[in-house]
Amino acid sequence: MDSITRHTASQPQHFIAPDGLSLAVERCGAAAAPVLLFAHGFGQTRQAWRGATHKLAAAGWQCVSFDARGHGDSERVADGRYHLAQFIEDLRALASAQPSPPVLIGASMGGLLGIAVAGDAQRPAPFSALALVDITPRWEAAGVARILDFMRAYPQGFADHDAAAVAVAAYLPQRSGRKGGERLRALLRRGADGRLRWHWDPAMLDVVENEGRAQQQALLEATRRIRLPTLLVSGGLSDVVSATTVDEFMQLLPGAVHVNVPGATHMLAGDANDAFVTAIADFVRALPRTPAGVES
Secondary structure, three states: OOOEOOOOOOOEEEEEOOOOOEEEEEEEOOOOOOEEEEEOOOOOOHHHHHHHHHHHHHOOOEEEEEOOOOOOOOOOOOOOOOOHHHHHHHHHHHHHOOOOOOEEEEEOHHHHHHHHHHOOOOOOOOOOEEEEEOOOOOOOHHHHHHHHHHHHOOOOOEOOHHHHHHHHHHHOOOOOOOOOHHHHHHHEEEOOOOOEEEOOOOOHHHHHHHHHHHOHHHHHHHHHHOOOOEEEEEEOOOOOOOHHHHHHHHHHOOOOEEEEEOOOOOOHHHHOHHHHHHHHHHHHHOOOOOOOOOOO
């Protein structure tokens, strides 16, 4: 039985992961349309994709995005013992629950999970294609350290939403305008002390960082085994993906397509949403057996 609780398109849903944890899922677009499955980066939520999913849904695809465990509206692991294997199995199960193999679009952590699933030597991939958003199986350590430093930076939280907006503006100086405090409401949780803290479970940080480093060789080997149409979209100003890591990726997977977005950082979909949507749409339209009737 499909473990997604069905609702009208675009309304929140709940997907029960293999270990019983509840994941928040959002759909938009026609229910019969081919599925694009979006997996966000570490410390993000499904909201990171909202600008792109609405445009791609309007163009004829069904877009499914979700909050990874420990993020956003998904449940946290009760004992705080997170492992990458849990995230990988969540993604595999959600992809397998779709009516047909979806195109997986994964940013940062979501892309690494996609590589692990698509390059699994023991089980077939539940995807029809793979799009990686500013991530390669070997990454620049300084860029990842900057992300983790931000995630650890405010253990005492914020007095109000505007204070959080100031912190985000300092972290994302490339964005032209500061995100208003109210726009961050969905990304913050008020604690018993009245302070606002980010939506992610801090228990994930050390475990995921350490396991990510330990799994890098396995991810390189998994990349060699991928047999799906694959797109890499990278940001020209990224500090996580570099020309060196892109070159290595293209040697590991020489059939992949690479699109560079010159003015974007690691936060590519947010920095250059139109260019990102165009790259994804062009890639998906070119896939074999793309159903007729998808708008151009």
